[in-house]
Amino acid sequence: MTRIDSSPTKPLSASTVVHASHEPSEWWRDAVIYQVYPRSFADADGDGIGDLPGITSRLPHLAALGIDALWLSPFYRSPQKDAGYDVADYRAVDPLFGTLEDFDVLLEQAHERGIRIIVDLVPNHTSDQHVWFQEALRSPAGSPARARYMFRDGKGADGSTPPNNWQSIFGGPAWTRLPASEDDGPAGPQWYLHLFDTSQPDLDWSNDEVKAEFEDVLRFWLDKGVDGFRIDVAHGMVKADGLPDWSGKTSMVEGTEKPAEQVVDPGAPEDGLVDTSVNGPMFDQDGVHDIYRAWHQVLAEYDGDRCLVAEAWVEPMERLARYVRADEMHQAFNFAFLTTEWDASRLRDIVAESLEMSDSVGAPTTWVLSNHDVSRHASRLGYEDASQRPAGTAGIKPTDPQPDEALGIKRARAASLLMLGLPGSAYVYQGEELGLPDHIMIPDEARQDPSFFRTNGEEIGRDGCRVPIPWEAAAPGYGFGPTGKTWLPQPPSYGTYAADQQRDVEGSTFEMYRRALEVRGEAELGSGSLAWVDEYQGSSDVVALLNRDVVVLTNLGTEAVTLPVGAEVLVASGDHATATEDSGARVPRDTTVWFRV
Numbered sequence: 001m002t003r004i005d006s007s008p009t010k011p012l013s014a015s016t017v018v019h020a021s022h023e024p025s026e027w028w029r030d031a032v033i034y035q036v037y038p039r040s041f042a043d044a045d046g047d048g049i050g051d052l053p054g055i056t057s058r059l060p061h062l063a064a065l066g067i068d069a070l071w072l073s074p075f076y077r078s079p080q081k082d083a084g085y086d087v088a089d090y091r092a093v094d095p096l097f098g099t100l101e102d103f104d105v106l107l108e109q110a111h112e113r114g115i116r117i118i119v120d121l122v123p124n125h126t127s128d129q130h131v132w133f134q135e136a137l138r139s140p141a142g143s144p145a146r147a148r149y150m151f152r153d154g155k156g157a158d159g160s161t162p163p164n165n166w167q168s169i170f171g172g173p174a175w176t177r178l179p180a181s182e183d184d185g186p187a188g189p190q191w192y193l194h195l196f197d198t199s200q201p202d203l204d205w206s207n208d209e210v211k212a213e214f215e216d217v218l219r220f221w222l223d224k225g226v227d228g229f230r231i232d233v234a235h236g237m238v239k240a241d242g243l244p245d246w247s248g249k250t251s252m253v254e255g256t257e258k259p260a261e262q263v264v265d266p267g268a269p270e271d272g273l274v275d276t277s278v279n280g281p282m283f284d285q286d287g288v289h290d291i292y293r294a295w296h297q298v299l300a301e302y303d304g305d306r307c308l309v310a311e312a313w314v315e316p317m318e319r320l321a322r323y324v325r326a327d328e329m330h331q332a333f334n335f336a337f338l339t340t341e342w343d344a345s346r347l348r349d350i351v352a353e354s355l356e357m358s359d360s361v362g363a364p365t366t367w368v369l370s371n372h373d374v375s376r377h378a379s380r381l382g383y384e385d386a387s388q389r390p391a392g393t394a395g396i397k398p399t400d401p402q403p404d405e406a407l408g409i410k411r412a413r414a415a416s417l418l419m420l421g422l423p424g425s426a427y428v429y430q431g432e433e434l435g436l437p438d439h440i441m442i443p444d445e446a447r448q449d450p451s452f453f454r455t456n457g458e459e460i461g462r463d464g465c466r467v468p469i470p471w472e473a474a475a476p477g478y479g480f481g482p483t484g485k486t487w488l489p490q491p492p493s494y495g496t497y498a499a500d501q502q503r504d505v506e507g508s509t510f511e512m513y514r515r516a517l518e519v520r521g522e523a524e525l526g527s528g529s530l531a532w533v534d535e536y537q538g539s540s541d542v543v544a545l546l547n548r549d550v551v552v553l554t555n556l557g558t559e560a561v562t563l564p565v566g567a568e569v570l571v572a573s574g575d576h577a578t579a580t581e582d583s584g585a586r587v588p589r590d591t592t593v594w595f596r597v
Helices: 052-057 059-065 100-112 131-138 208-224 288-300 317-322 344-360 405-420 450-454 509-523
Strands: 002-004 012-014 016-019 032-036 069-072 089-093 116-121 175-177 191-193 228-231 249-251 255-257 307-310 366-368 425-429 530-532 542-547 550-555 568-572 591-596
Touching: 012 542, 016 344, 052 059, 052 100, 059 100, 059 509, 089 100, 089 208, 100 116, 100 208, 116 208, 208 288, 288 307, 317 344, 344 530, 344 542, 405 425, 405 509, 405 550, 405 591, 509 568
Parallel strands: 032 069, 032 425, 069 116, 116 228, 228 307, 366 425
Antiparallel strands: 002 012, 016 530, 175 191, 249 255, 530 542, 542 550, 550 591, 568 591
16 A cells, blocks of 8 residues: 555545556656647648648657657658558658658757657558559550559459448548559459548558568668658558458547447457457458568667557557557557546546556556547547537537537646546647647538548548648747648637637646646656546546645546645646635635645
8 A cells, every 4th residue: 555644633645556657768658748739739831731841840849848759640751641641652751741851850950859750651552643653654564564453454344343332531431442444354454442532542552562661661761760650540551351341430539339239259368368349350351460560670680779659449458458568569559548538537438448458458548638630629528429520430410519618728738638638658648738628610511531532522531630830829820831822721719729828827728738748757756657536536537646645636526625634736637716824725626636645
């Protein structure tokens, strides 16, 4: 039992230990990593699209915030059909974002500030403008060029029916048929698989040439000095043998829904992790793990604890643990935490389950609340009735029930402070340190997400969380670039969230994040422990945990919670009543505090 002496009469106790502290042997085990979506972070050349020199110019902001590493979403050469996740050349910088020399400058200046760089890698698919796919289009069925991708004959005598019934995550069929040509076989033109947009053909990862190419791409960027890779759609790449029909629903955020008739194999493999995949034949196939074992060996050739980070929307959590076994990935995003409702018991459960699963394979738990694919948590949490919150990647439509902006930012600050108080690694999406909400009222004609167009607007898409960052309240485009142009429109409210309105302002969201990262580092919370504080366990509305000697308490109920007499509040997400000689500080609803007693 761990005890904290709060008063002579009633010490706090923490008797249910969930996770033990450790000495971090690699930097990524307890790092706070900041995601930059390049086209929306900062624009140096004035074309309205963010770029690498723009990111370099804002490194002082990130250094002041106190982050450990920077994850860059794709900046590679691309026709930008999916904002860079359709890569045409994995070894070149798209002119929209600058040059390879600009990347070298960014890397050097980040390293000088003690900030590591993680780059995005998109291995499930390429752009249809990639030299390989263009060669495949000029080549006949059965050729080596087509063998790099998932080309198949259609069904029926004339091949006019797609090879199976899979649907694209962006809406519509996951297969597109090529135009007729004189090289076609008896079944007519072939079809190619694209789990996302038609401009993003899936690679065939049973092909040795594909495997060798991506290992070479890893070495290209490792030779430049990058510190790791975030792997897009890490649960994809390998498809089930025979590409069987499947009637489940695919979704980026919610994983996939198992069709009622599917039978789950309850057998446990040798590693003790239960095989209960419900993710469909296009995702989370066992073959992906062979790929990551090979990549792990590539990174091991380099000094400096390079890391692989999995974007794997899989469930249940036992399946996610497979990606971070000792010889595979180093981290995996904890999307179960991101999607958990604002409910104390559910948050306690997912925190405990996450730590237990990560500990089972010796990996750090990686916490995240927002990214470029989901509504910002300042908007998602702005609903008193959680059932009104849009699910998945649908975003929030102008015609949907609207979140309460004040409630959203209050809860977002509380949720972020809870996340940053947990042991493990944490990810911060650009602008959440400013408290940014989604821009919900983007006009249809200004939208750019392919999911909006492929579903005829049924899904509003992800544009709302990708709006350019406000830096200066009084500047055109809120200081995003020198001309005031922005590739997506910014809402008028962004002026109040601008960075220059928050730096050195007591109580601002930026200063809360900065102070939290300072305390987190000093108290070594990232490599710390977790035990539930007994005195608050009886409340269904409070999450209270002990990490080393710091208590992290979040009040999700309607009544204020009283802290122990003499408790020293280290950082708080909102106002709290001042303690007196006879009574501890009172923490109101939707507020998180860190304190020592």
